[in-house]
Amino acid sequence: MEESEEEEEEEEEADDVATPEPPIDRRACERIERMAAVVAWAPTTELFLNQLMLGDKQFDFMFPGHEHHAYYWHRIAVLGRRPRLLYS
Secondary structure, three states, rough: HHHHHHHHHHHHHHHHHOOOOOOHHHHHHHHHHHHHHHHHHOOOOOHHHHHOOOOHHHHHHHHHOOOOOOHHHHHHHHHHHHOOOOOO
């Protein structure tokens, strides 16, 4: 199988996974986007941020069991695949 055929199959498999719905609340969506961007940029900060935000209801999406936790991880995955810009 050629490389282009393998890439197409991988893209089709990725499309099969349902994208989690973003929160309806604009502020909640912005918080998720900001935290996901930080964690995607520097994954080692996640543990520190989890400890810092523990107990803060606005950041409960960072923990399993929250309705937007899947969306948070989806955004980390998407942002982590983007090339990083130097000096941005």
